[in-house]
Amino acid sequence: MPDGSVGQPISRRLMLRLAASTSVVAAVATGDDDVGAHRKRIYIAADDHTDYMWTADEQTYRQAFLETIDHYLDLADQTDDRPLHFQSRWNCDGLLWLREYEQHKSPEQVDRLVRRIKSGHISFPMTVLVSCYGAMPAEAAIRSLYYGGQVERRYQIRLPMAVAMENQTLPLGLGMLWAGSGVRYSWRGICGCASKIKDSASRRDHDVYWWVGPDGSRVLMKWYSLYKPVTNGSYWNEGPGGYAEARYPEAAIKFVETDADFQSRNPHHVLGLFGQGWDDLETKVELDDPVNSFPAVAQRMTDETRQVIVSNELDYFHDMEQTHGKGLPAVQCSFGNEWELYSASLAEVSASVKRATEKLRAAEAMAVMVEQERPGFDRSLDGMRDQAWIAMGLYWEHDWTADGPVSRKQRAAWQRKIARQIVDYVDSLHDLAAKALGELIGSDDPSDLKNNRRIFVFNPLSWERTDVVDVAIDGDDWHVVDKANEKTLVSQVAVQEGHTSLRFLAEKIPACGYRVFELRAGKTQPAAATIRVTDGKMVSAHDTIIVSPDGAIDFWGATRLGKVMIKPGARGNHLEPALGKISIESSGPISTTVRVDVARPIARTTRVTLFEHLDRIEIDNRLRENFSSVESWRYVFNLRFPRTVHEEVGAVIRASTLAEGGDYADRNARTDWLTMNRMVLMRDTTAAVTIANRDCLFFHLGDARTDPMDSSSNTIYALAGGQVDGSKLGIPDQGGDKTFVQRFALTASSPKRTIAAAMRGSMEFANPLVVGQIESFDGPLHPTELSILNVSSDSIIASAMKVADTRDGFVVRLWNLADKPARCTVSMNRPITSCKQVTHVETDIGPMEVADGKVAVAIPARGWLTLQVNV
Ligand SMILES: [Zn+2]
Numbered sequence: 001m002p003d004g005s006v007g008q009p010i011s012r013r014l015m016l017r018l019a020a021s022t023s024v025v026a027a028v029a030t031g032d033d034d035v036g037a038h039r040k041r042i043y044i045a046a047d048d049h050t051d052y053m054w055t056a057d058e059q060t061y062r063q064a065f066l067e068t069i070d071h072y073l074d075l076a077d078q079t080d081d082r083p084l085h086f087q088s089r090w091n092c093d094g095l096l097w098l099r100e101y102e103q104h105k106s107p108e109q110v111d112r113l114v115r116r117i118k119s120g121h122i123s124f125p126m127t128v129l130v131s132c133y134g135a136m137p138a139e140a141a142i143r144s145l146y147y148g149g150q151v152e153r154r155y156q157i158r159l160p161m162a163v164a165m166e167n168q169t170l171p172l173g174l175g176m177l178w179a180g181s182g183v184r185y186s187w188r189g190i191c192g193c194a195s196k197i198k199d200s201a202s203r204r205d206h207d208v209y210w211w212v213g214p215d216g217s218r219v220l221m222k223w224y225s226l227y228k229p230v231t232n233g234s235y236w237n238e239g240p241g242g243y244a245e246a247r248y249p250e251a252a253i254k255f256v257e258t259d260a261d262f263q264s265r266n267p268h269h270v271l272g273l274f275g276q277g278w279d280d281l282e283t284k285v286e287l288d289d290p291v292n293s294f295p296a297v298a299q300r301m302t303d304e305t306r307q308v309i310v311s312n313e314l315d316y317f318h319d320m321e322q323t324h325g326k327g328l329p330a331v332q333c334s335f336g337n338e339w340e341l342y343s344a345s346l347a348e349v350s351a352s353v354k355r356a357t358e359k360l361r362a363a364e365a366m367a368v369m370v371e372q373e374r375p376g377f378d379r380s381l382d383g384m385r386d387q388a389w390i391a392m393g394l395y396w397e398h399d400w401t402a403d404g405p406v407s408r409k410q411r412a413a414w415q416r417k418i419a420r421q422i423v424d425y426v427d428s429l430h431d432l433a434a435k436a437l438g439e440l441i442g443s444d445d446p447s448d449l450k451n452n453r454r455i456f457v458f459n460p461l462s463w464e465r466t467d468v469v470d471v472a473i474d475g476d477d478w479h480v481v482d483k484a485n486e487k488t489l490v491s492q493v494a495v496q497e498g499h500t501s502l503r504f505l506a507e508k509i510p511a512c513g514y515r516v517f518e519l520r521a522g523k524t525q526p527a528a529a530t531i532r533v534t535d536g537k538m539v540s541a542h543d544t545i546i547v548s549p550d551g552a553i554d555f556w557g558a559t560r561l562g563k564v565m566i567k568p569g570a571r572g573n574h575l576e577p578a579l580g581k582i583s584i585e586s587s588g589p590i591s592t593t594v595r596v597d598v599a600r601p602i603a604r605t606t607r608v609t610l611f612e613h614l615d616r617i618e619i620d621n622r623l624r625e626n627f628s629s630v631e632s633w634r635y636v637f638n639l640r641f642p643r644t645v646h647e648e649v650g651a652v653i654r655a656s657t658l659a660e661g662g663d664y665a666d667r668n669a670r671t672d673w674l675t676m677n678r679m680v681l682m683r684d685t686t687a688a689v690t691i692a693n694r695d696c697l698f699f700h701l702g703d704a705r706t707d708p709m710d711s712s713s714n715t716i717y718a719l720a721g722g723q724v725d726g727s728k729l730g731i732p733d734q735g736g737d738k739t740f741v742q743r744f745a746l747t748a749s750s751p752k753r754t755i756a757a758a759m760r761g762s763m764e765f766a767n768p769l770v771v772g773q774i775e776s777f778d779g780p781l782h783p784t785e786l787s788i789l790n791v792s793s794d795s796i797i798a799s800a801m802k803v804a805d806t807r808d809g810f811v812v813r814l815w816n817l818a819d820k821p822a823r824c825t826v827s828m829n830r831p832i833t834s835c836k837q838v839t840h841v842e843t844d845i846g847p848m849e850v851a852d853g854k855v856a857v858a859i860p861a862r863g864w865l866t867l868q869v870n871v
Contacts, residue, residue: 039304041270041319042253043311044246046285046294047091048277049165052129053406053414054399056281064282065097066104069122071284073112076121078287079295085309086299088287089121091274093163094129095147099390114155123312124151126159126183126841128393132167133174134337134675135350135697136396137357138650139799141174142813142840144393145181147386149841150805152182158843160184161313162219166191166243167398168200169670172334172663173651175221176213180864182839185317186211187222187274189243192236194401194729195338197670201226201236204668205331207265208320212332214651215816215863220317220325222272227262230255238278246273249297253308268324272316279404334653334663336670337698342400344673344697345730346412347721348737349419351695353395356419356426358678358694358766362460363430364802365512366770368810369788370436371803372830372871373780378432378803381425385805388425391418401729412735434458434772441516443777444784453519454483454774459509460767462791462798463760466508468590468611469769470494470501471519479524480504483516484784490527492588496607497622503590505613506769512801513787516774527589531610536582538594540610543617543748550578551596551606551621558748563638563687565748567714570636573608573619573744575720576601602627616692616745616765623720623740628733630722632705633742634715635691639684641712644701645755647677647762651862652755652817655701656711664709671709673698673719679762680716683751690753692745692762693718718744756795756817763797786829793824796859805842809870813840816859827854830871838868 048068052061072090079087092098102110116122126148133141148159162183164170168190178186192201203225211221226241230251238247239255240262246252252273256262276294277283285292290300298308309315343350370377395418402411441456457469471480476493480502491504502519509515531540536547536554546555553572556565566572580598585607587593593609607620621633644655648663655674656662664671676699680691693699700717702710720742723730734740745765749757789801795818804811816822826832831853837845848855848867859865 040257040306041309042256042306043270043272043309043316043319044249044253044294044298045091045272045274045311045313045316046089046246046276046283047093047274048283049243049275049279050093050129051279051399051404052394052397053411054402054404055279055406057406057410060281062100062104065100068282068284069097069101069113072122073116075287076116082295085302085307086295087121087310088295089123089310089312091123091313093125093165094127095124095151096128096390098124098151099147117155117157120312120314123161123314124159125161125163126181127162127164128390130163130165130398131393131396132340132398132400133164133396133649134169134171134340135343136649137354137677138173138177139360140353140357140392141177141649142181143389145841146389146805147393148181149839149843150386152841152843153806158182161317162186163188165189165398167339168192168195168197169335169338171649171675172332172653173214173649175211175219176215176217176864177650177840179213179217179219180840180866182841182843183219185220185314187272187313189224189237189241189245189275190226191243192226194403194725196725197338197668199667203261203265206329208268209329209331212330214332214653215860217863218330220321220328221331222274222320225265227255227259240273242275244275244278246276247278249273249294250291250301253301257306268320270316270320270323272311272313272320274311274313333658333665334648335665335668337673337675338670339398339400340396341673341698341724342402342730343396344719344721345723345732346415346735346737348734348740349416350697351741352423353419354695354697356423359430360426361767361800362458362770363426363433364800365460365788366433366437366458367429367803368512368801369781369786370433370440373440374436376807377436378429381428381432384425384428388422391421394418395422402731403728408731412731434770435775437514438772438774439776440779441514441774441781442779442783451521454516455519456514456516456772456774457506457509458514458770458772460512460770461763462511462789462801464508464510465764466613467506467764467769468503468614469506469771470503471771473500473502473519476500477521477523478502478519479522481518481520483518488524490589491524492586492590494586494588494591494593496585503588505590509769510785510787511791512789512798514785516784529587529589529592530612531587531592533584533587533592533594536594538592538608538610540612542615543610545608545610545617547582547594547596547608549580549582549596551575551580551598551604553608556617556746558687561687561748561750563748565638565687565689567636567638572635572746573606573621574634575604575631602631616747616761618765619744619746621742623742624738626734626736626738627721630724631720632700632717633720633744634717637682637689637714639682639687639689639714642682642684642714644680644682644711646674646680646699647759648675649677650864652759655709660711662711672706673700673724674709676718678766679758681753681755681758682714682716683753685751688749688751688753690747690749690758690761691716691718692747692765694743694766696720696742718742754795754818756797759817760797788829790827791824793822795822796824799864804868809868811838811842811866811868813864813866814857814859815864816862818861820861821858823856823858825854825856826867828869828871832869832871835867835869838866840864840866842866842868
């Protein structure tokens with residue numbers, strides 16, 4: 001899509017359209033549907049390439065989708081009497097095409113389309129549109145396919161393909177999430193433009209391969225090397241390896257039959273040339289167009305040496321799998337990030353999507369609890385939910401370059417709209433579920449409720465935990481009592497950003513469950529703060545920290561390890577030099593917060609909080625003015641030649657190349673900004689540091705931000721935001737935003753800390769305990785404590801617990817974070833009566849055995865598994 005491709009420009013709005021003709025091409029010359037092994041089989045697949053909100057806006061694309069589908073439905077009808085290989089076929093490159101068709105066409109017309117999907121004349125991938133995935137939380141990547149799951153169930157079809165197109169890079173874990181969602185095949189072509197990958201336009205290690213996930217799952221991938229223009233004056237990406245490989249179908253066929261380089265890497269009988277539409281709005285070709293009509297080309301070019309097949313892409317993959325599948329190589333690596341990086345040019349909007357994806361966990365887990373008592377309580381949100389799933393598939397639409405006919409301003413406004421669709425749904429479900437839960441929790445002692453506030457503290461995570469809770473209060477004349485034992489708890493009043501809260505330590509909050517506390521009037525004898533603080537120096541039982549007047553951390557000593565964690569002379573959380581004002585914002589028996597206010601260059605507030613009973617150090621940065629530059633938070637740790645792993649997309653992977661024993665490709669990759677998701681774990685032989693992350697999308701590993709990663713570096717930069725590839729790519733000036741929240745938590749530990757332990761700690765930081773008001777006291781739920789999920793494993797966590805999209809029971813999605821297979825037992829608050837394994841998009845796979853109301857599961861190393869249960 002973006003300009004700057006090799007070759008000379010052609011008209012963007014080129015319409016491959018000739019005058020309608022009545023002369024249908026007569027019977028096939030050979031009359032031969034035989035796909036015998038003696039001939040090469042070349043599958044040519046026509047599709048558009050949807051550059052949504054780049055080439056044109058939503059309304060214009062809607063019209064193009066509807067008209068194009070109708071056009072190819074007609075062509076399918078017109079070619080029904082031809083031999084199979086010469087019938088018209090059309091491939092939509094995103095399910096949004098189907099969604100628009102469902103919403104704007106009659107049931108009869110939709111029925112006609114579905115029949116053509118089933119007959120193999122129109123195909124759809126499971127992906128909503130062409131997206132970039134490197135910045136996506138795993139659950140967002142999965143939810144972005146959820147509309148596909150609905151479609152599969154609604155029409156009794158399967159969608160075994162997914163596409164991520166044009167962007168030069170691809171994360172490792174995505175293939176595994178796709179495979180778990182029922183995807184078996186993917187094809188890919190790149191732009192070879194707007195890229196810093198020097199070898200993006202050179203050969204790949206393999207052109208067709210099994211994309212193997214960290215768990216051993218696999219997707220058959222066709223990702224040809226980007227070769228060269230197939231005709232004079234065309235772009236590279238309009239030939240094999242590009243995103244419009246078959247734009248010049250005859251030339252492309254000749255190319256793959258004559259180019260020695262291509263043939264040496266594709267010695268197969270089965271070849272695929274996919275993609276016809278390029279940066280144009282739509283691609284409607286008539287049957288009598290001898291140059292561009294795929295049926296015409298296939299028929300003309302089929303001879304004794306080759307069978308050319310008008311393809312629905314699936315036919316290619318079936319043939320490839322059957323004919324060559326056993327001999328294909330395996331590729332298991334990440335190619336890093338490129339165009340997804342531009343989502344950091346709207347850093348706060350992108351952070352809002354990331355935060356909402358995380359908050360969804362609490363909203364859905366509470367909803368499961370409520371659903372058991374009030375089935376369908378949130379039905380009014382179904383429309384918002386479905387739109388949110390679509391929005392998850394749209395937010396990282398690949399045209400973040402924002403350099404097309406649609407202006408940057410329009411693109412930015414659209415990104416905000418899509419983000420709001422996600423955030424609004426999550427907030428609505430969260431509020432509705434929390435309120436309903438507050439009405440359902442009972443009381444064994446309603447007498448003392450007149451003056452007291454009773455609250456539940458809900459833990460959205462699948463393990464019991466102890467964490468700090470903030471309850472909003474008026475005034476400061478309150479204390480808190482644990483309802484399970486009527487004990488008064490130690491608490492403190494904390495004021496932050498104008499909000500006053502009572503802060504206390506909530507102990508042993510059960511997995512996906514709550515405990516009940518009561519706020520009562522009157523102060524208790526204040527307990528002394530044990531964390532000592534002088535100027536910027538803070539000393540707790542766990543750590544000693546020195547916060548400097550620019551908000552950076554100049555010293556960090558981990559007491560238990562007896563080790564200095566920030567490299568002496570270097571710093572942590574360093575944005576830029578500044579002279580700010582240090583103050584103690586709050587101090588008490590639960591936590592102590594040092595606050596730094598900086599007026600310039602970028603006005604901001606940084607809070608550093610140490611806890612009495614928790615071993616994490618929380619850092620809360622709030623930028624309070626707009627910025628145009630590329631900004632990042634630098635941390636230099638006191639670790640020698642450490643190894644670094646980080647949460648990528650559905651996988652925790654090692655930040656080094658395959659040659660170094662890591663997870664990144666040795667070539668065709670970009671590694672200056674790696675996916676940060678919820679954590680980075682860095683360790684040497686003496687200690688480990690976990691950097692938990694709630695808001696930022698990417699980090700750089702190494703000293704110089706513009707270099708590729710330095711896999712043994714002790715330095716990271718968390719990207720605060722900016723146009724990392726210059727002012728021509730992405731949204732300038734953060735779209736005018738003036739407020740940015742960017743929070744990290746640091747934990748020092750032994751170098752033996754497991755990835756599961758680091759992820760649990762990071763998820764606790766990203767999923768605060770939820771506080772809800774108990775409004776009614778005769779509810780059916782237990783008055784002091786309830787847990788609805790038990791997962792009996794240290795390495796297996798629940799990524800999601802939700803009401804099934806079909807409302808038939810509940811869905812539990814598990815992730816094994818260990819490097820070896822693990823088993824666990826899954827149980828709920830009520831006996832499980834039936835269970836089936838489903839894809840991640842909730843389509844049936846098969847029944848699971850239930851014994852004693854529980855389900856035993858085994859998950860491969862680093863694998864994911866989704867269950868649907870009834871209780
Ligand atoms: Zn594109």
